[in-house]
Amino acid sequence: MVTFSHHDRSTSTNVWSAQGRDDLPLLPSALPLGPGNRVLLVAAHPDDETLGAGGLIRQALAAGSDVHVLMCSSGEASHPDSPTRTPEDLAKLRQQELAAALGVLTVDTPAGTLSWDFLGLPDGKLRTAREQISDAVEQHISAQIGLIVSTYRHDGHADHEVLGEIAAELAATHEVALLEFPLWYWHWADPGTDQRWRHWHRLPLHPDDQATKQAAAAEHRSQVAPLSEKAGDERLLGADFVAHFELPYEVFRYTPAGMKDSGAATSVFDALYRRHRDPWNYVDSPYEQRKRLITMASLQRQHYGSVLELGCSIGIATAELAHRSGQLIGVDASPAALEQARKNTADSDHVTLVQATVPQDWPELPPASHDLVVISEIGYYLAADELHQLLQLIAQVLRPGGELLLCHWLHQVEGWSLTGTEVHEIAQDLGWPTLVEHRERDFRLEIYQRPDTESDVP
Incomplete structure (x- = not known):
């Protein structure tokens, strides 16, 4: 505040x-x-x-x-x-x-x-x-x-x-x-x-x-x-x-x-998760399975000390990220999704799950405290000004040399103002070096690296 x-x-x-x-x-x-x-x-x-x-x-x-x-x-x-x-x-x-x-x-x-x-x-x-x-x-x-x-x-x-x-x-x-x-x-x-x-x-x-x-x-x-x-x-x-x-x-x-924008996120997605336990078929979809494999293979380090996953949903990717992190914070707007995420990460004591709508409910995190931030499939649920604010907050919590991973569906998302392409274009305003760039018909994945010098951080 x-x-x-x-x-x-x-x-x-x-x-x-x-x-x-x-x-x-x-x-x-x-x-x-x-x-x-x-x-x-x-x-x-x-x-x-x-x-x-x-x-x-x-x-x-x-x-x-x-x-x-x-x-x-x-x-x-x-x-x-x-x-x-x-x-x-x-x-x-x-x-x-x-x-x-x-x-x-x-x-x-x-x-x-x-x-x-x-x-x-x-x-x-x-x-x-x-x-x-x-x-x-x-x-x-x-x-x-x-x-x-x-x-x-x-x-x-x-x-x-x-x-x-x-x-x-x-x-x-x-x-x-x-x-x-x-x-x-x-x-x-x-x-x-x-x-x-x-x-x-x-x-x-x-x-x-x-x-x-x-x-x-x-x-x-x-x-x-x-x-x-x-x-x-x-x-x-x-x-x-x-x-x-x-x-x-x-x-x-x-x-x-x-x-809609982030102001509708909690009500919209919580209602969705209470109607369907896995509305995007994270568990069985070949597309989701392949995307997770590419995501994990794209990470530049085998192990990250501290990871922040924004939009962790029911915790399927969270469980995989947990194997490569010393500490992981998963954030989602939907309490119903987090109920399932807790079950899917129950064997990982170093995982903390937080109900919050970002950027307005940004969790209290120390500056330069994370090695990796993951934003997968949620950027277009924010308006452009909210996404800019979120990127500024991420810049504050990433350590110098830390990584920001973005992965988004490239087709139209009905009822929301941004496309996956626009999300990644706005992220490029950070001016950070691109470590990984992967594009195909359905999704785009990029990893940016926070510069080592404080003067380069917005």
Whole structure:
């Protein structure tokens, strides 16, 4: 989990622009906006909706979409040390500010209607109310929602992240398009080393919409100005932070309708493994048997001190890797798959199995602690930005000279955005030497070696 404070110096808009944020690709013009296509925006605190998606709200309304803002908390914990305002005072104030801001956003947008309601959940503790939020979002999706908009699921703020996770899960389940807007990510992230944002999209704003959005943001006075001159009432959102939301565009992470990413992995694959103990026929398939033989023959060492296998499934390959490792950690998103993996590796005391969805649930591993990382047949279940993040995490845990093995099916994987070829092309962005390259009609296998020098590691 990222740790930061709003008092920290913000990564400036100039730094982001120099890295290319101004040139991100445009959002597809085929977004489901217009009469009959309702938009649901799920936000944690009043001002999230305006800063992150005020321009989108205006464009949706102008296109004829009805927009509903589901506000989960009233933001009453924004000034915990205020000597002039109680949490109850702040809740009422911020609800009034939201109404004023949304009123500004509706000026000259007569086609669609804008509505909102509060769930009244505790600010800063939304993860404890996950089921309640999920139920509320589910109810709105059933009412002909064509687009869900939420805070980014890796924004660094716990409230923002749980809403993004819920939105991602339900958008995948109902095959609804999803837009996630970063807020604090712009504040703490380093655009030179964190590559996720390079896969996102811009929504250009007309100058009138840009000006109206800034006027709406100014209505959130409790956040953009001091409550009073007393200590504890200081301005929460500094000018450097707010500058990220005064640009002639907004940035969104876009998941098209019908497409899934890691946010759906646990539910999708656990259901699959509970229906079929071996859905890909790992045990008996000649293809799987031959692929494992080639994989094991491609490894550059007979023995590895420490191995990390991501996507270990029911543990068939894990059992073979165990014979060539001193310690092995197998990770999978599906608890049902891991139940079988434990049986298939029961005679290997040095194997540890972990239920986690990567990259977001990355296990706590010491830096430079592994000799081999294996990613087989799971790269296309991640979106491109998630795969970039995963590769960065792998770079941190591999020892100098350690190996990264990738092996993927080369045919289309229905419902997921990446192909096996694209997975390997993204991995080449690491710039690491290739030790093994094997391609045939059905799959591609490559082994990359982490450079020996720290300066060569991203």
